[in-house]
Structure formats: C-alpha cells, structure tokens
Amino acid sequence: MNDNIKPQQCKVVNALDTLLGKWKPIILQHLLAEGTLRFNELRKRMPNITQRMLTLHLRELEEQDLINRVVYPQVPPKVEYSLTEYGKTIEPLMEALHQWGKSHLQHIENVKKSDLTKDEGNKEASIH
Amino acid sequence: MNDNIKPQQCKVVNALDTLLGKWKPIILQHLLAEGTLRFNELRKRMPNITQRMLTLHLRELEEQDLINRVVYPQVPPKVEYSLTEYGKTIEPLMEALHQWGKSHLQHIENVKKSDLTKDEGNKEASIH
DNA sequence: CTGGATCCTTCACGATACTG
C-alpha cells in the first residue's frame, strides 16, 4: 500500500503478525519443548487459556504450516499436535526473543534503580 | 505458581509485549535507519498513523528506555526522537525477525503452490 | 476428548477537534 515504508519493516511486521495472538508463542514453546502433545495436554499446560482460544490459535498455526494436526479416528477422539519440520525453524527466533526479553527486564530494573539515586528528568536540550 | 510453564515462555512474551503495538516496530525501524527524526518527520514516513497513536507509541518506547525524546524549548516547538544506546540493541533482533518474516512469506508461497499440484489434505493417522 | 456455536466484554486503535 505504501512505498515509504521500508521493505524491512513490512517483513518484521509480517513475522510478528504470524507469531502473534495472545497464546501462540506459548503454544509454540510447549511444542518445541515437548515434541508432540494432545489437545488436553496443551490445555493443562496453559491453565488460563479457554478451549476456544486454544482451538483458534492451533488452527491459525496449522494454517501457517507451523504445526501438524493429526486426528486419530477413534472414540473418544484423540488429536495430536506437533511442530512441522518447518515450524522448528522458529527455534532460534524464539531463543533470540527470549534472550532479549530477559535482558530487557534486567535493564528496566536497573534503569528504575538509577532513577532513584540520580536526579533525572532534565532532558531538555540547552539553548546557547 | 506453575512450574509446567517454562521460564522461557514468559520472557518471549515479555519481549513481544514491549515491542508491540501496531506501530512500534515501524517507528523503531525508522529510527534505526535514519538516526534522529523530528515528530513530523516520523509522521511523514508513516502516512497512515494518526498523531495520537504516534504520540502514544513514542511515549511507551521512551518509557521502555528504547528511545530518547529531546525537547527544544523554542517556538514553534521542536522535538527530536532517536534510539538510546540501549535501544540500539534491538537491531539484531529486528534483523532476525525481518529475515524470518521474509523467508516465511516465501515458504507460505511454496506451500500454496504445492497444495495445488499435489493431492494433500489426508492428515488422518492410519490405524493398523 | 475435542471442538463448534453464541453471546458478551474489553481495549487498542482511529477520527476529529482543539491548543500553547
């Protein structure tokens, strides 16, 4: 729609869009960590998610070819979710996000502390 | 409270939270690319953003210590925004997101194409 | 057990007008 926007940006936004949704990163982390999980196993690992949201987000991840959905035609139903081979390529990205998120928390802590000791808040440029 | 949830997840979510908001990644990209920009310069580079959202997101980024806001006490007002030294640490992360987003678009393209040629859609597990 | 269908709430974002 707009060429003023650097190509770079679009792709970053795109990455974020496909990884987002309140629960997607968490679902992906669980599948990364544990391989294959059934619907209810995932649910137990995310006590605050509703069935609806779990279903919706799993469908979206499947559509992005990030996860496999395997239905065992039996009763009671059994459905297993796992990362696709392609889906596993997000691991380094998740790791990078994790590292940055971790150090960011640390950084914000430090900033708050030094705000208490040091007189801060004079960010106006001086005019000479 | 819940040890089933891997520590990793929390931090990923945290990273995403502080980088998110519809316009934050774009603002950051512009500042990464161009160094220092005035309010209106940023606005021109994002034709679809409203003043309100630009202001809000800049404030939030400032609060996260990712950008500097320098007010020149003059009339008409002049305010310059730039990344903090700390803010520049997001560059590798943005690059990683960009690369993944790019290859993801590619991948989705390929998947769609092979869905057309190959008969796909039989993902039920066989029962022997 | 998995998950569809409905209804409801909230909040991020947008549109617009005003101001030092």
Add this chain to the structure above:
DNA sequence: CAGTATCGTGAAGGATCCAG
C-alpha cells in the same frame, strides 16, 4: 509544530453451552 482531549469502532479475547 507537537502535541492533548473526546468520542467512537471493530476485532480479539473470554464465558458458556452444546455435540459427535
């Protein structure tokens, strides 16, 4: 020029019930 103040909207998410 660089904001603030208000009001409105839609879409994401939550709660709940039903079904194969």
